[in-house]
Amino acid sequence: MDDDLLAEAQALLGLKEKSALVREALKALIERESARRLAALGGSEPGLEPIARRRSFPA
Incomplete structure (x- = not known):
């Protein structure tokens, strides 16, 4: 591993233990890659039935 x-x-995270640093790094990596994969789906599902939406009425 690169000691620098x-x-x-x-120093940036204020963590003293390397194991805590690795844990936080893995969490960040998983979060980033999960978001990337979700974005890659494009938010479309052509065969999906239309979903009923709530309508907001003026008060």
Whole structure:
């Protein structure tokens, strides 16, 4: 592992333990990749039945 990179990340996050740093890095990686995959789906499902929406009426 790159010791300089680890030291910089520890300083930025205020973490002293390398295991905590790796845990946070893995969480961030999983979150980023999950969001990327969701965005890649494009938000469309052509065969999906229309979903009833709530209508807001003026008060």
